[in-house]
Structure formats: structure tokens, C-alpha cells
Amino acid sequence: MSWLTRVRNAIPFIAKRETPDNLWHKCKSCGQMIFMKEFEDNLSVCPKCDHHERIGPNARFNQILDEGSWRTLAIPRVADDPLKFRDSKRYVDRIKAARATTGETDALMNASGTIQGHRAVVGVQDFAFMGGSMGLGVGAAFLEGVRTAIAERAPYIIFTAAGGARMQEGILSLMQMPKTTVAIAELHDAGLPYIVVMTDPTTGGVTASYAMLGDVQLAEPNALIGFAGQRVIESTIREKLPEGFQRAEYLLDHGMLDMVTHRKALPETLGTLIGYLCEARVNA
Template identity: 80%
Template sequence: MSWLDKVRNSIPFIQKRETPDNLWHKCPSCGTMVFIKEYEENQSVCPKCDHHGRIGPDARFDALFDGGLYVPLPSPAVREDPLKFRDSKRYVERLKAARTATGETDALINASGRIEGLKAIVGVQDFAFMGGSMGLAVGAAFVSGVEAAIADRAPYIIFTAAGGARMQEGILSLMQMPRTTVAIQRLREAGLPYIVVMTDPTTGGVTASYAMLGDVQLAEPGALIGFAGQRVIESTIREKLPPGFQRAEYLLAHGMLDRVVHRHELRAELATLIGYLCPSVAA
């Protein structure tokens, strides 16, 4: 053994600490590196540029309901893979992977709770579950949320986030558009408000149905909202679209939204709206 090996072996090396790979979040808008803990405590909003990141049902419910207390509503059972669809993978395999990744049964989750003391039924679409796509399960969950609101004499609030209809369910997915529209009409006949909060992104068949039928239309800053993609529209009309087209602020300026509300202010905003539109839920 050489003298160098002897010296090296005599040095008490400190064992390398294992550090998690997800300590930091890089903002996709401004590139700022933010501690994950700080980012999550800020409701996934960049502290530098105010970019609103995408969040799932659990984080949304925790921030929205009083004390983070709420009761998740059971997801209705629907027939899975009715068309026996297969592309590069079987549809059942994609569902299994999405459920493992998110811990959710499908892309729309409902919960019941109170927002500043006011009863509300809230539905949240999760873009992490197959792009928040609208299929039989999403349609059934939406109708179930409306029925729960009617039974509880409370408003129904939906947070939309979707790439559109779920292609693996074909025409059955598109049938959820009229189905949810009828449910909204039942809610209005019961004299209860329907409030929509559009988050990034809200597109396709969801935009063409229940996302645009609210008594009040809200959106988070910078949310992408539209039916077809910008490139598709430009190639169809053969014109260049203006900057910020299909973003929440552009839609607000052109009369398609009532307000663009910062995530930190949503809870107070929704409580105010519920108080105006459905004061009886305070009981």
C-alpha cells in the first residue's frame, strides 16, 4: 500500500447525505427557483412573478374551506372502458397509471364544506389526471355534485381544468356536454347559484359546455381558456391572433368573464358571491 493510500484511508470521511430531488421548483414563467415548501405554502403561486401553477383537488380544498375541513363526496361508479379502446396502450392501463399517480378515481372530485361560514359544494378538475379530460366519470361526478348542492340547498362551484373530451370514450364523452347542461338547468330551477372558476387550462368540450354556463364566471390570472388551439384557429382564419389571445385577461377585456381573481383572494371572493346569491346557506 502506498503512502497516499494510507493517508487517504486514515481520513474520516463524512457519509454523503441523501437529499431529495424535489427541494426546488422552477417557475415556468420567470425561471425563479423557489423552495417547494415555500411554493406550496404560497398556494403554488410564484412569489416573484405571481404565475399561478396548477394544483389538484386536495390543495384546492385545503385553501378554500374553513380550517381546511371538508367532506369528500363519493365518486359515482361508471362503466370503465366502454369502447374497449386501445392506442399505444390500453385505456384501462392509462386509467390505472393516472390513479396511481394522483390517488384519485378520476379527473373530477367533489367536496362539501363551508367557505367563511357559508355552505358550498365544490368540484375540482385535476389536469394531472389524463389532462382533466371529460369522460363518463367526470360527467357523473358533475351531476352528482349538482344533486348534492340541490339536496343541501347550497351553491355548486366548479373549478375547471381540462384539455377537453376524453378521446378514449368517443361519442360517450361528448354526450357529457348536454348531460351537464341539463344538470345546471336543474340547479337553476332549484333557485341555487352555479359559479365557475376557470383555471389553467380550460379548453375543448369543457369550455363548450359547463365551463361557460355559470351565473358568475371567474378565472385565475393567466389561465388559458378556449375551445380550439391557437394554431388551429390561425390556420383556419389565416390571420395572426393578437397577443394574449385565449388568456383570462383577454377574455375579461372582451366580456367573456366577470372577474379575474388572484388565488389568494378567491376564498373571500367566493364567500362574497355566495352571500349575495344564496344568503340562506349561512344557517
């Protein structure tokens, strides 16, 4: 036995320390490594560059609605694959994978509760569920949210995050645009407000329908908002467009938004808006 082997064998064995995979978060904007606890305490906003990361419905409900006040609404059942669509995978397999990953039935969830003491029904689209795409499930959930708001005499607030209509449902997905528009008209007929908060990204058929029909239009900082992508528009009109022309701040400057609100300020802002728009109805 060589001296090197004797020395090595004399060194006490120390088991390798296991580090949890979810201990750190890397900001998608600036690349800063953030301790996960600090990141979550900061509402999933980067403390260095203020980048607002995408979050799912449950995290949003916990941030916006008063603690202990809310309950999720049942999601109406719709046909999972009405067109028997298949590309590189079957559509039903894509839906199953999205449900397994997110734990959600479809890309839009609703909850009923209070914001700063004011009754409200809140809908949240999850971009993690097939890009937040709008299909039969999203249309049915939107209608359910609006009709619950009418029944509870409360405003309906929608947090949009979508890549547009769901291509696997073809014309049926596009039919959700007029369907949601009619639902908003029902809400207005009942004398109740409709408030939109656009988050990153809000694009395509969602932008062309219910995302732009709010009585008040809000957005989170630097959210991407538009219909077609910048390169598609530039190749169509053959002109160079301004940098950041589809970002929330640019749209605010050009009159398409009423305000851009930091995630930390959203509960107070929404509570104030509800108070202005339907104080008597909510507290009746």
C-alpha cells in the same frame, strides 16, 4: 504505499449527505428555484413571477373550504372502458396509471363544506388525471355535485382544468356536454347559483359546455382558456391572432369573464359572492 495513498487514507470518511428530491420546486414560468415549504405556503404560486401552478383537488379543497368543514363526496361508478378502446395502450391501462399517480378515481372530485361560513358544494377537475378530460366519470361526478348542492340548498362551484373531451370514450364523452347543461338547469330551477372558476388550462368540450355557463365567471391569473388551440385557429382563418388572446386577462377585457382573481383572494371572493347570491338560503 505511496505518500498520496497514505494521505488519502488518513482523511476521515464523511458519508454523503442525502438531499430530499422534493426540497425545491422549479417555477415552470420563470425557472426560479423555490424552497418547497415556501412554495406550498404561498398556495403553489411563484413568489417571483406570480405564476399559478396547477394543483389537485385536495390542495384546492384545503385552500378554498373552511378548515374542518368539508368532506369529499362519493364518486358514482361508471363503466371504465365502454368502447374497449385501444391505441398504443389499452384505455383501462391508462386509467389504472392515472389512478395510481393521482390517487383519484377520475378527473373530477366534489366536496361539501363551507366557504367563509357559507354552505357550498365545490367540484375540482385535476389536469394531472388524463389532462382533466371529460368522460363518463366526469359527467357523473358533475351531476352528483349539482344534486348534492340542490339537496343541501347550496351553490355549486366548479374549478375547471381540462384538455377537453376524452377521446377514448368517443361520442359518450361528447354526450356529457348536454348532460352537464341539463344539470345546471336543474340547479337554476332550484333557485341556486352556479359559479365557475376557470384555471389553467380550460379548453375543448369543457369550455364549450359547463365552463362557460356560470352565473358568475371567474378565472385565475394568466389561465389559458379557449376551445381550439391558437395555431389551429390561425391556420383555419389564415390570420395572425393577438398575443395572449386566450389568456384570462384578455378574456376579461373582452367581456367573457366577470373577474380575474388571485388564488389568495379566492376564498374571500367566493364567500362574498355566495353571500350576495343566496345569503338567505345558505343561512336558513
